Structures are given as structure tokens and as C-alpha cells.
Amino acid sequence: MTKASDRPRRSALYLPASNAKAIAKARTLPCDVVILDLEDAVAPEMKDEARAAAIAAVAEGGFGGREVAIRANGIDTPWGAEDLAAIAASGVDAVLVPKVNDAADIARYDAALASAHPGMQLWTMIETCASVANLPAIANCAAGGRLSLWIMGTNDLAKEMRAQLTPCRTPFLPFLTMAVAAARTGGIAILDGVCNEFRDIEAFSAEARQGLMFGFDGKSLIHPAQIEPCNAVFSPSQSDLAWAHSVIAAFALPENQGRGAIRVDGKMTELLHLEQAQRLVAVAGKIAGL
Incomplete structure (x- = not known):
């Protein structure tokens, strides 16, 4: 299967799939990747509506050369099975799944996507303590399967570790290094986690430059204002x-x-x-x- 691991993914913008205006605007933004979020950005009572909206947006198209992914709810949540079934039947480029802990989780997601079109990729969040401990085993799952990209979930990792997420990200530096190294061994693309400072562009740019230094292919974003500085950092000068x-x-x-x-x-x-x-x-x- 083609992993599409060598395409530019400098900027990956999360959007709540329940926000029609945000999705429409995403079709005009200079991000490389659009992630329609069904998980963290959507309240429980809006999950079904958001799922339908995401599938409809993918069917409508209009995203140009941008890669489009849908972030599903976890497979063990009340919405996970329906999310995965709907996404598998869609033409989306990738499904992003949260809270992966080990290789067994990857196998479950691969099985859930068995009916999906051959080019649909499996992307996973690296955001739990268990996933950090199992990086090489998870990376090995890329051989012969759909797994092609990781995104660091530093907010969730900080919560689980009870660590402080400071601008220098000191507690997470070893994990960032380990994740990039493991991703390279598996031929997996890897994106840095989000920066919560969407109003302080200089702080964001500094964190993006740190991600570039570590070897990340790009960065996940929470606000359109972060796109252009992110693209600048992750483009060859x-x-x-x-x-x-x-x-x-x-x-x-x-x-x-x-x-x-x-x-x-x-x-x-x-x-x-x-x-x-x-x-x-x-x-x-x-x-x-x-």
C-alpha cells in the first residue's frame, strides 16, 4: 500500500467537524492537511451530527491539494465503532485515531478499516504513557498495514504524566526524540503536537522551530493564524x-x-x-x- 509518507505535511489544522463555517473556510486556507475532528472538539451530544457533517464534507470535496483526515473517537468509546464504519465507507485520505497504546490497538483499527478503499491511511496519536513505552512495536505495524503517520498529543500526555507543559517542553524532550527515531525506523511520517499559544505567534514559531530541530515533518495546529508561520518554519529556506x-x-x-x-x-x-x-x-x- 502507498504510504504517501513523502508528501509535504508542514501544517495540519484541526477543525471541529460540527462547525460548517470552519470547514468551508478550511477549503481556502494554505494548510497542507485538514483534520476534521470528531473527538476532543465535539461535545458528546453533537457526536452523531459531527460524524454526518464530516462524511458530507469529504463527499462534497473542494479541499484542493490538501490532505483530509477525520479524527475518530476511540474504538472503545460509545461512538468509536460507528465513526470507523462511516469513515471506512468514505473517500477520506486518512483516519486519525486517539489513545493508541500498543501494537494490538493498531491491529484492531486495521481490522475495523478492512473494507475501506486501499489508499486510506491510518494515522495515530502518540499521547499516552503506554504508547511512549511501545513506540518501536507500534512503528513495526506500518509494514504491510495502513499505518503511515503519527501525531504527538502533548496535551494529553502532559495530563497523564501530571507534567507541566511549559514553552521549552523540558519534560517531553526525550519522548519527542524517541518518537521521531521510532517513526523513521518504521517509515512513518510524524507531526509535532499542538501549541496552545495561538495568540502569541512568536511563542508558536519558537516551538515550531524546536520541532523542526527534532526532525518532525510538520506540526498540528489549533488556529488558522498558526498556518503561515508553521509553513515558513517547515519549508526549506x-x-x-x-x-x-x-x-x-x-x-x-x-x-x-x-x-x-x-x-x-x-x-x-x-x-x-x-x-x-x-x-x-x-x-x-x-x-x-x-
Whole structure:
């Protein structure tokens, strides 16, 4: 199955599926991913209505090149089974599921989506203490299944740990590193958790830059004001691209054919840097094509 793991996912905006105006606006926003939320953003008495609205929005389309996911309620909740059945019958790109703890949970979700179209991806939240302890096993589930992306749920993780979610995110730094490393071993894309500071764009940008430093592919968002600064952080800069093109050009010179290390702009540059440069250029091209 195609994982679509190499497409740009710089910005993933959560929207309550019960809010028709928000969904309509999402069709015009420059985010890479739209997540129609049936879980945290929807009150219990609105769950059925939100589910119907999400399915209708997907059927109506109009999201352009944006990837569309629906976040279901957990499989063991009163709404989970109906959510998954409705989503499986839809044409949505992905279903995002919460509170995954281990590989057995992934197997249950894969089974629930057995009738879905072949390209439907399974995305999971990494937001419980148990999931952090089982990252390698969960990552292994990507082989042969629908699992293709993780999103960090730092708010829920903070609640379960009874930890403080400060701007520097000190208690969570080891888990962020572990999650990125495990995701890479499984060929899984991974997005950073939300930043609750939607009015303080500088604070948001600082957290996004921290996520980029850790190796995340992008970040999940709670407000449209966060989209443009997020896209800016997770897009290759002009200086990055200038470096990448110089490395690619240098390795392409006849005198450098077959060499594992060369000097570029006064610095020792190896084949691993060539691979990084080629990826940067490829990512920039895909972003330009959105």
C-alpha cells in the first residue's frame, strides 16, 4: 500500500467537524492537511451530527491539494465503532485515531478499516504513557498495514504524566526524540503536537522551530493564524536550497564521480550530505506543486 509518507505535511489544522463555517473556510486556507475532528472538539451530544457533517464534507470535496483526515473517537468509546464504519465507507485520505497504546490497538483499527478503499491511511496519536513505552512495536505495524503517520498529543500526555507543559517542553524532550527515531525506523511520517499559544505567534514559531530541530515533518495546529508561520518554519529556506544545489552540482562534476567525500564551499561533504541535499530539493518541489 502507498504510504504517501513523502508528501509535504508542514501544517495540519484541526477543525471541529460540527462547525460548517470552519470547514468551508478550511477549503481556502494554505494548510497542507485538514483534520476534521470528531473527538476532543465535539461535545458528546453533537457526536452523531459531527460524524454526518464530516462524511458530507469529504463527499462534497473542494479541499484542493490538501490532505483530509477525520479524527475518530476511540474504538472503545460509545461512538468509536460507528465513526470507523462511516469513515471506512468514505473517500477520506486518512483516519486519525486517539489513545493508541500498543501494537494490538493498531491491529484492531486495521481490522475495523478492512473494507475501506486501499489508499486510506491510518494515522495515530502518540499521547499516552503506554504508547511512549511501545513506540518501536507500534512503528513495526506500518509494514504491510495502513499505518503511515503519527501525531504527538502533548496535551494529553502532559495530563497523564501530571507534567507541566511549559514553552521549552523540558519534560517531553526525550519522548519527542524517541518518537521521531521510532517513526523513521518504521517509515512513518510524524507531526509535532499542538501549541496552545495561538495568540502569541512568536511563542508558536519558537516551538515550531524546536520541532523542526527534532526532525518532525510538520506540526498540528489549533488556529488558522498558526498556518503561515508553521509553513515558513517547515519549508526549506533559500539558504538551505542554495546549499543543496551547490552540493548536488559539486557531486555531479566529472572529477567527483565515484568519490565518497569532497570539499564544497570549504567544508568536507559526504554522500550522506548529498542525500540530504537531494531530499531538500525534492521537498521544495513538492511544496511548490501544492
